[in-house]
Amino acid sequence: MINVNVFSEEKAWSKRLKNKDLFFKKICRAFPSKYKFINKKVSFTLMLSNNKYIKKLNKNFRNKNKSTDILSFPFSNKLKISRESYLGDIIISYNFIDKPKSQSQKLFKEKLIRIFIHGFLHLLSFDHIKDKDYIKMLREEKRIYQSVISKLN
Numbered sequence: 624m625i626n627v628n629v630f631s632e633e634k635a636w637s638k639r640l641k642n643k644d645l646f647f648k649k650i651c652r653a654f655p656s657k658y659k660f661i662n663k664k665v666s667f668t669l670m671l672s673n674n675k676y677i678k679k680l681n682k683n684f685r686n687k688n689k690s691t692d693i694l695s696f697p698f699s700n701k702l703k704i705s706r707e708s709y710l711g712d713i714i715i716s717y718n719f720i721d722k723p724k725s726q727s728q729k730l731f732k733e734k735l736i737r738i739f740i741h742g743f744l745h746l747l748s749f750d751h752i753k754d755k756d757y758i759k760m761l762r763e764e765k766r767i768y769q770s771v772i773s774k775l776n
């Protein structure tokens with residue numbers, strides 16, 4: 624079972640997501656069984672933030688002085704899912720997800736689901752530095768996204 628602890632420091636998130644905890648818990652419940660970690664207690668933290676804060680984190684931890692859509696900080700370099708595992712932290716910038724501001728609520732949520740899945744896979748040691756790893760990660764993202772969308776609609 625996956626438990627996602629959702630925090631928000633950016634008020635704008637409340638305009639688009641009324642119940643943030645429930646939204647992300649539903650996404651995790653719609654993951655393919657491979658990522659549900661049945662009979663285990665797997666958790667991670669999600670911070671819903673903004674460009675200003677994510678830029679600061681990006682500079683401090685990745686030495687990149689710019690904002691980005693998402694950051695993932697795996698708890699461990701070597702992933703080993705045991706009975707109780709903490710995967711790490713994900714931070715998502717509202718400013719990136721809410722572009723363009725005129726986008727529909729449906730499109731906003733679809734973008735958010737995609738980027739959330741991307742960050743989740745980073746916590747599971749997926750990466751996209753090499754082309755072959757990018758292709759593998761993209762394939763998994765699409766598989767999870769299709770599972771989530773089909774169960775949420």
